[in-house]
Amino acid sequence: MAITLLVATVVVFLVLEILPGDPASFMLGMEAQEDTLSALRAQMGLDQPALVRYFKWVLGLLSGDLGISYTYDVPVSELIIERIFVSLPLAILAIVLSTVIAIPLGVIAASRHNKSSDLIIMGFSQLGIAIPNFWFAMLLTIVFAVMLRWLPAGGFAGWDAGFFPALTSLLLPTVSLALPQSAILARVTRSAVLEVIQEDYIRTARAKGVSRGSALWNHALRNAMIPVVTIMGLQFSFLLAGTIIIENVFYLPGIGRLIFQAISQRDLIVVKDLVILLSAAVIIINFIVDVLYAVIDPRLRGSGHA
Amino acid sequence: MMMKKLIKVFLVSAGIIFLSSSAMAAKTSLTMGVVLEPPHLDPTAGAAAAIDEIVYANVFEGLTQIDQNGAVQPALAESWTISDDKLTYTFNLHKGVKFHDGTDMDADDVVFSLNRAMAEGSVNAQKGLFKPIASVNKTGPHTVVVTLNQVTGGFLFSMGWGDAVIVAEESAEKNKSNPVGTGPFKFSKWAKGSHIELVRNDNYWGDAAKLTKATFKIIPDPAAAVSAMMAGDVDAFANFPAPESMEQFKSDPRFAVVIGNTEGETILSTNNTKAPFDNVKVRQAMAYALDRQAIIDGAMFGYGTPIGSHFAPHHPAYVDLTGRYEHNLAMARQLLREAGFPNGFKAVIKLPPPSYARRGGEIIASQLKKVGIELEIVPVEWAQWLKQVFKATDYDLTIVSHTEPMDIGIYARDKYYFNYKSPKFQALMKKLDQTVGTDERYAILAEAQKMLSDEAVNGFLFQLAKHGVWNKDVKGLWENSPVQANNLTKVYWTN
Numbered sequence: 001m002a003i004t005l006l007v008a009t010v011v012v013f014l015v016l017e018i019l020p021g022d023p024a025s026f027m028l029g030m031e032a033q034e035d036t037l038s039a040l041r042a043q044m045g046l047d048q049p050a051l052v053r054y055f056k057w058v059l060g061l062l063s064g065d066l067g068i069s070y071t072y073d074v075p076v077s078e079l080i081i082e083r084i085f086v087s088l089p090l091a092i093l094a095i096v097l098s099t100v101i102a103i104p105l106g107v108i109a110a111s112r113h114n115k116s117s118d119l120i121i122m123g124f125s126q127l128g129i130a131i132p133n134f135w136f137a138m139l140l141t142i143v144f145a146v147m148l149r150w151l152p153a154g155g156f157a158g159w160d161a162g163f164f165p166a167l168t169s170l171l172l173p174t175v176s177l178a179l180p181q182s183a184i185l186a187r188v189t190r191s192a193v194l195e196v197i198q199e200d201y202i203r204t205a206r207a208k209g210v211s212r213g214s215a216l217w218n219h220a221l222r223n224a225m226i227p228v229v230t231i232m233g234l235q236f237s238f239l240l241a242g243t244i245i246i247e248n249v250f251y252l253p254g255i256g257r258l259i260f261q262a263i264s265q266r267d268l269i270v271v272k273d274l275v276i277l278l279s280a281a282v283i284i285i286n287f288i289v290d291v292l293y294a295v296i297d298p299r300l301r302g303s304g305h306a
Numbered sequence: 307m308m309m310k311k312l313i314k315v316f317l318v319s320a321g322i323i324f325l326s327s328s329a330m331a332a333k334t335s336l337t338m339g340v341v342l343e344p345p346h347l348d349p350t351a352g353a354a355a356a357i358d359e360i361v362y363a364n365v366f367e368g369l370t371q372i373d374q375n376g377a378v379q380p381a382l383a384e385s386w387t388i389s390d391d392k393l394t395y396t397f398n399l400h401k402g403v404k405f406h407d408g409t410d411m412d413a414d415d416v417v418f419s420l421n422r423a424m425a426e427g428s429v430n431a432q433k434g435l436f437k438p439i440a441s442v443n444k445t446g447p448h449t450v451v452v453t454l455n456q457v458t459g460g461f462l463f464s465m466g467w468g469d470a471v472i473v474a475e476e477s478a479e480k481n482k483s484n485p486v487g488t489g490p491f492k493f494s495k496w497a498k499g500s501h502i503e504l505v506r507n508d509n510y511w512g513d514a515a516k517l518t519k520a521t522f523k524i525i526p527d528p529a530a531a532v533s534a535m536m537a538g539d540v541d542a543f544a545n546f547p548a549p550e551s552m553e554q555f556k557s558d559p560r561f562a563v564v565i566g567n568t569e570g571e572t573i574l575s576t577n578n579t580k581a582p583f584d585n586v587k588v589r590q591a592m593a594y595a596l597d598r599q600a601i602i603d604g605a606m607f608g609y610g611t612p613i614g615s616h617f618a619p620h621h622p623a624y625v626d627l628t629g630r631y632e633h634n635l636a637m638a639r640q641l642l643r644e645a646g647f648p649n650g651f652k653a654v655i656k657l658p659p660p661s662y663a664r665r666g667g668e669i670i671a672s673q674l675k676k677v678g679i680e681l682e683i684v685p686v687e688w689a690q691w692l693k694q695v696f697k698a699t700d701y702d703l704t705i706v707s708h709t710e711p712m713d714i715g716i717y718a719r720d721k722y723y724f725n726y727k728s729p730k731f732q733a734l735m736k737k738l739d740q741t742v743g744t745d746e747r748y749a750i751l752a753e754a755q756k757m758l759s760d761e762a763v764n765g766f767l768f769q770l771a772k773h774g775v776w777n778k779d780v781k782g783l784w785e786n787s788p789v790q791a792n793n794l795t796k797v798y799w800t801n
Contacts, residue, residue, distance in 0.1 A: 020693050021689025021690050022692070022693055023689075025689075026692060027352050028352065028353050029352075029353025029354070029692075030353070030692070031431055031432050031434060031710065032431050032433075033433050033434060035426070036433050039429055040429045072345060072346060073345075073483065082497070082499075083498075138529060141530075141533045142533065145537040146537050149537060152537065153536070153537035153539050154525070154534055155500060155534070155539060156500050158497055249529065249530055251523070251525045251527065251534075253497065253524075257499055264687055264689065265345065
């Protein structure tokens, strides 16, 4: 894990060194004079050689110091923490909603294999996969914000405005993120359950008098969870960093917008820190998924990784 | 009996509700949409227009201020006198002005602010504005004398820029995140990435603002901006990001749509030292090949005024040169033949992100193709543009809007990305600097406009329009933007 992160720091640093664009001239614009630019570069520590800057950065990371944002001039950690309070609840809400929708639908579709309810569920899931989430998001905005005026069109009220106003501003984004995710998850659940219910032990359980429902929900589902949890892990990593389009549609101040803005403004320190942080998050999520494998399947315990 | 009582209670309470709602005063808070989030809130340490759009005139004030018509007005300096040799300016400051943190604003602050901007380690993006200043001296608690080292006709205008606002020594270093000025609004809160809040300064030295609170919401996406306006989440967008949505707002009685002008000359910048653009005939051929109205219609949905030189049409010294190169393909082909390119040539056009550039670039490419000039379109980010095009002048053509007011002087610079090096033009600008009379200045400016047009230094396209949309009950917002600011000091609700 540590080695993966170390390699990530080298790659990120090198890529951003090559990337054309100077943070100082971006901030000072077209009229800036050369002495002003070098004064600002010195202020940001950009006049030092690359190797020195790399080690300063990595050592800073190790001691928990993420540096100072070039553009905002505040500690990067402050910026990221503010954004995490938007992105993390959004990701959690979206994954919970998509799981709550997808797993029952997937199981129902599997148990009614090739019957009309299966066809309807799979039809909708096909639609959910096909519809781009930003388009769906705009549709939701037009209906619920512009026409019905039930919900705000975007923006984030902030947690200090109260729990419900904050939650309300995350509602439409959550739905627009969760729906396409749940479409994929429902498909995966369905095929995983379908595979399992043809296994001998399900027939044995049924023969021993276990009801059809109980066999499905207690025996089949648990065994079908391995691929489902794998996909959920991937989806959660995606939700943490990949919500940039939805954050733009709803102008939410989340991690995705921060990284996008930082790249275009050449706030390179923020970009570097975020990439490392997100790599770490993905590694941790993968680890949690591995742990969940063992919880789901006792055979995997004690024998190392699956 | 019971019924009668109930009705009575009902009527009385209905009356109270009615009265209280009609007695309710008009709204006193305004939510305004802005496209770009400022990197920080110190106008003396950054070029981003997004900074001035929030703090200029609202939070920070300078010695002078630029009004809605682009004229210089007194601000912290209530009056001034200019010596006969035009080199000494004596500013008399308003008395009793306090910064938002309660400290007094006096001559010391003015001396500090100007010296700070001029200092060697200064990070002022417009340091050039302060170049003519030889010294700044306090001659009384509320009197400052500024001595110039050369006659500078536009000095009072320069002092009205956001980059020249007066700050306090105690708070200057923290202005980026907690701006402390003297204006009618105080900074209250900044939720990064989301919104910035200002509240009324009740101890303001001048006329108090009518609004008690102003919130700037950051909405970068044009589609999201439309929804936010339509849903009533924001009351006003002084600079709406999508001209294509104007018709939609016009047809909605809830909104006032106000198209104003800006200081943005949008031009097809040309690298004047790079072949074949070093040949004046090639540049003139391109000028004939461009159809400005088609570019305005296609890229800006009809909003924008054609220009024939690098000068704003609303300025009194403007000369209409749009007829100098009437769209004429035959003429363009002939000039190309004379220049030695009968079959045209290939070139690269680098386009920065704004839609005027990206859309305009595609239209220009198709227009120039008609005379055999094949453009390869390369989209670039701003940071890349600044480095490759602006700094290294590694480009053939690009499109950009020059938004600084009265910036025709950039053509006289030794080193500027057009690479237009004309001693004749430089002499003309020098003469302008030393001329103080208005009529004489205008005559020189007219000559300068003609010179740029004759030599077709750049492709002069159009003056960028300002697309304002706001709730029809909001009054007092600026129609035009002579400086990039959202001056809210006179804004109020009628309802």
